[in-house]
Amino acid sequence: MTDLSVTIGGLRLANPVMPASGTFAEGLGEAIDLNRIGALVTKTITRELRAGNPLPRVAEVVGGMLNAIGIPSKGVPYLLEHTIPLYRSWTPPLVVSISAPTAEGFASLAAEVSVPGVAAIEANISCPNIEEDGKAFAMRAASTEAVVRQMRAATALPLWVKLTPNTGEIADVARAAEAAGADALVVANTILAMAIDLESFKPRLGNVMGGLSGPAVKPIVLRQVFQCARAVRIPIIGCGGISTAADAAEYMLAGATAVQVGTATFLNARAMIEVIEGLDRFCDARGFRQVSALTGALKHEETDEEDLSWVAADGR
Amino acid sequence: MTRFHPQVAEAPATVVSNDPVNGEYRHLVVTGSALAAAAQPGQFFQLLCPAPPGEAPFLRRPMSLYGADPETGRIAFLYKVTGAGTRGLATLAEGDRLPLLGPLGNGYRLDPAWKHIVAIGRGAGLATLGPLAKAARAAGIGVTAVLSARRPDLVVSDALFRAQGATVLTVTDSQGNSGPAHVERLLRGLIADQRCDAFFTCGSSRLLRVQQILAREFAIPGQVALEQQMACGLGMCFCCVRDFLTDGAIVHKRVCWDGPVFDIREALP
Numbered sequence: 001m002t003d004l005s006v007t008i009g010g011l012r013l014a015n016p017v018m019p020a021s022g023t024f025a026e027g028l029g030e031a032i033d034l035n036r037i038g039a040l041v042t043k044t045i046t047r048e049l050r051a052g053n054p055l056p057r058v059a060e061v062v063g064g065m066l067n068a069i070g071i072p073s074k075g076v077p078y079l080l081e082h083t084i085p086l087y088r089s090w091t092p093p094l095v096v097s098i099s100a101p102t103a104e105g106f107a108s109l110a111a112e113v114s115v116p117g118v119a120a121i122e123a124n125i126s127c128p129n130i131e132e133d134g135k136a137f138a139m140r141a142a143s144t145e146a147v148v149r150q151m152r153a154a155t156a157l158p159l160w161v162k163l164t165p166n167t168g169e170i171a172d173v174a175r176a177a178e179a180a181g182a183d184a185l186v187v188a189n190t191i192l193a194m195a196i197d198l199e200s201f202k203p204r205l206g207n208v209m210g211g212l213s214g215p216a217v218k219p220i221v222l223r224q225v226f227q228c229a230r231a232v233r234i235p236i237i238g239c240g241g242i243s244t245a246a247d248a249a250e251y252m253l254a255g256a257t258a259v260q261v262g263t264a265t266f267l268n269a270r271a272m273i274e275v276i277e278g279l280d281r282f283c284d285a286r287g288f289r290q291v292s293a294l295t296g297a298l299k300h301e302e303t304d305e306e307d308l309s310w311v312a313a314d315g316r
Numbered sequence: 317m318t319r320f321h322p323q324v325a326e327a328p329a330t331v332v333s334n335d336p337v338n339g340e341y342r343h344l345v346v347t348g349s350a351l352a353a354a355a356q357p358g359q360f361f362q363l364l365c366p367a368p369p370g371e372a373p374f375l376r377r378p379m380s381l382y383g384a385d386p387e388t389g390r391i392a393f394l395y396k397v398t399g400a401g402t403r404g405l406a407t408l409a410e411g412d413r414l415p416l417l418g419p420l421g422n423g424y425r426l427d428p429a430w431k432h433i434v435a436i437g438r439g440a441g442l443a444t445l446g447p448l449a450k451a452a453r454a455a456g457i458g459v460t461a462v463l464s465a466r467r468p469d470l471v472v473s474d475a476l477f478r479a480q481g482a483t484v485l486t487v488t489d490s491q492g493n494s495g496p497a498h499v500e501r502l503l504r505g506l507i508a509d510q511r512c513d514a515f516f517t518c519g520s521s522r523l524l525r526v527q528q529i530l531a532r533e534f535a536i537p538g539q540v541a542l543e544q545q546m547a548c549g550l551g552m553c554f555c556c557v558r559d560f561l562t563d564g565a566i567v568h569k570r571v572c573w574d575g576p577v578f579d580i581r582e583a584l585p
Binding site for chain 1: 320322323324325326364372373374375376415417545547548549550551552553554555557568573
């Protein structure tokens with residue numbers, strides 16, 4: 001038996017496996033025992049009521065799927081009165097994912113959801129920032145720092161900041177989030193993508209563009225976790241194309257303390273359970289008593305800066 | 317801590333048979349877990365379809381239940397080959413493994429106070445209605461099935477209804493009697509004969525509209541099974557939403573989680 005527990009910004013999880021926001025709801029509890037997973041992570045909520053995007057909202061592609069759901073949200077009162085009490089039927093800590101169109105909006109929403117029953121806040125700063133011409137907060141270090149600093153002042157709860165993989169400066173963005181007081185980073189959201197139907201000549205998503213997830217994104221996001229882990233001291237939660245314990249182990253070796261499983265759950269409701277059981281076996285087979293020993297255990301020769309110059313272009 | 321009791325099985329099933337039933341439909345029979353085989357009419361499964369040559373379906377495909385027998389563990393589906401997923405399903409042979417998740421969603425509900433119900437469907441919707449025949453008989457409720465298709469050879473579920481003692485009326489485009497006006501005449505006749513305590517429907521928005529009008533006129537309850545593209549099947553991803561008229565307002569509901577069977581009064585065609 002491996003000690004599967006991990007600690008993320010002061011929050012202890014029984015194991016490092018949790019759902020990715022937007023791919024989880026209480027319905028999964030009909031198929032798997034939610035008390036076995038490391039944490040519960042809500043769909044992103046916003047203060048404003050949102051209906052979501054036009055259909056179709058998903059499209060399958062080779063090795064993954066595109067989604068443009070559009071963050072349908074029933075608002076804060078519904079979260080406080082229904083969602084949070086509902087998730088108290090299970091033991092894992094509850095992480096509430098929030099989003100807002102302004103830094104001030106993020107801060108006030110963070111304050112509003114800082115209530116008993118919520119163990120941490122995940123700030124989805126990959127959404128468009130209306131103060132920055134619609135560019136996601138997490139595209140740049142400066143906008144990331146500003147929004148995280150305001151949230152930090154608004155809540156005492158552990159603050160996880162979810163980055164976008166669509167920036168070319170992810171290490172700078174990671175450092176900015178850490179400097180502004182983030183307790184952990186979630187790396188990363190989906191990769192902006194599109195697909196076209198050759199019968200109709202129309203985009204295959206109602207929103208035209210959407211986020212790519214699934215096995216296709218894993219090598220890209222794994223690289224970004226590695227880059228962020230070198231840049232910051234706060235824990236990183238890897239999220240991108242994880243379907244198996246082997247995928248999770250790779251993320252941990254690259255520097256992740258925990259992982260989120262999303263799209264894989266759509267193909268196998270037991271995916272998170274299998275990742276947990278598989279990590280236990282992987283650690284046993286490799287002689288690790290604690291899963292946390294995998295974090296950052298990547299073996300690589302330190303290279304001269306010159307040899308890594310091609311990496312530098314994408315974020316040092 | 318309360319013990320975990322799964323309501324939905326995530327487990328591979330084993331293919332028993334997978335045979336064509338007519339020019340368009342195939343009948344797939346698998347053996348699955350006891351939980352899966354306890355599926356009720358109107359519920360569905362998410363099937364992880366194998367990849368057909370040259371294609372790679374990524375997401376699972378929702379498939380409504382055609383039949384389930386808890387005693388034998390058998391679960392049946394009736395499907396039309398229309399895309400990469402169903403082309404993959406068509407490649408399955410006896411003994412093959414088919415990962416499936418289910419039963420999912422809210423099925424049809426039968427009120428023991430009903431004496432006689434009418435099941436009205438068209439095309440692929442006929443497969444969804446099929447298992448109602450057995451459930452209604454078990455509840456002591458008589459059934460008239462109005463089955464619509466493009467041609468008589470494409471009518472499915474008729475044998476299933478007849479085997480359970482139901483009266484079967486088939487209407488087809490090729491015979492020119494499948495239009496909503498003709499179906500409405502049939503239904504008004506059944507209502508006049510007091511053989512329509514409730515409507516059960518699937519597969520046609522034109523036929524749904526006819527039933528909605530009659531349901532209002534005669535205060536007859538009704539249930540419709542709806543379809544939508546799905547990803548998760550468990551109410552998590554919100555891709556399968558449709559508009560419903562609920563308490564005077566148009567709201568989004570998830571077909572997989574809030575349905576797939578809905579009150580016909582709130583369904584918008």
